[in-house]
Amino acid sequence: MSLVDSVQNEAVRNDCEDQVVLVLPNKPEYVSVARLAASGIASRMGFDVETVEDIKLALAEACTNAIKHGCCEEYNEYTIEFGIGQKCLTISIADRGCGIDKKKICQPDLQNPREGGLGIFIINTLMDQVDFETAPDAGFTITMKKYLGV
Amino acid sequence: MKLKGEIDIYTAAEFKKQLNTAIDEGRGDLHLDCSELQYMDSTGLGVLIGALKRMKEQDRNIYLANLKPNVRKLFSITGLDKIFILEV
Numbered sequence: 001m002s003l004v005d006s007v008q009n010e011a012v013r014n015d016c017e018d019q020v021v022l023v024l025p026n027k028p029e030y031v032s033v034a035r036l037a038a039s040g041i042a043s044r045m046g047f048d049v050e051t052v053e054d055i056k057l058a059l060a061e062a063c064t065n066a067i068k069h070g071c072c073e074e075y076n077e078y079t080i081e082f083g084i085g086q087k088c089l090t091i092s093i094a095d096r097g098c099g100i101d102k103k104k105i106c107q108p109d110l111q112n113p114r115e116g117g118l119g120i121f122i123i124n125t126l127m128d129q130v131d132f133e134t135a136p137d138a139g140f141t142i143t144m145k146k147y148l149g150v
Numbered sequence: 151m152k153l154k155g156e157i158d159i160y161t162a163a164e165f166k167k168q169l170n171t172a173i174d175e176g177r178g179d180l181h182l183d184c185s186e187l188q189y190m191d192s193t194g195l196g197v198l199i200g201a202l203k204r205m206k207e208q209d210r211n212i213y214l215a216n217l218k219p220n221v222r223k224l225f226s227i228t229g230l231d232k233i234f235i236l237e238v
Contacts, residue, residue, distance in 0.1 A: 028158070028159040028160035029160045031158055031159055031160060032156065032158065032160065035158075035189075050219070050220070050223075053219075053220040053223075054223075056189075057189075057191055057220070057224065060158060060159075060191045061191060061192055063159075064158070064159045064191065064192070064193060067159060068159075108228050108229055108230070110229050110230075110232055110233055113199045113202075113230065113233060114196075114199070118192040118195060118196070118228055119191075119192045121228070122191075122192055122224070122227065122228065125227045126227070
């Protein structure tokens with residue numbers, strides 16, 4: 001099963017009506033493309049301006065994670081799949097990395113702030129539901145959901 | 151110093167370079183005008199945290215002014231609004 005098949009199946013399981021799939025090179029200059037796509041899709045679904053900004057930020061954090069930790073010479077791209085439902089936007093970001101240790105996700109330490117490690121915390125804070133999946137030989141997938149009218 | 155546009159994984163390195171130059175060449179506190187900063191994510195926050203650490207070692211501080219609501223929210227959800235001085 002390819003990376004794209006894998007994320008598309010995830011969308012089907014979530015009963016999404018439409019799917020938009022982006023395969024991006026692991027180059028920082030393309031993260032803005034992902035943000036633009038998220039902005040267009042979320043606006044069209046009817047999310048308010050503040051929520052659209054939240055969704056853009058959460059997706060960008062996941063893309064940054066995929067570029068920094070999820071790509072290698074052999075697999076130099078990652079996949080973003082938008083599952084568009086009546087009341088829910090599901091975004092899955094799949095890379096070939098080994099993922100993250102959930103136990104290490106914690107509140108930022110304000111006494112000793114670090115220069116990294118805020119991304120997953122931000123995603124968890126801004127989205128309604130976030131799941132992490134690490135599959136042997138298939139990489140790491142973050143799936144995040146935002147519900148309309150919540 | 152005036153911040154413009156978007157600070158993300160693509161632009162963070164350039165932001166860091168310019169911020170370090172401003173720290174090295176300036177004296178006293180650093181004032182960043184964010185009125186034209188449309189977007190920032192954790193990569194930008196990371197650069198700012200690094201800069202603040204350098205500044206604190208020299209007993210200097212960083213002030214951020216005129217943040218747009220989306221950028222201000224990034225500081226509030228991470229608690230970093232308690233570490234940086236955010237002006238109206």
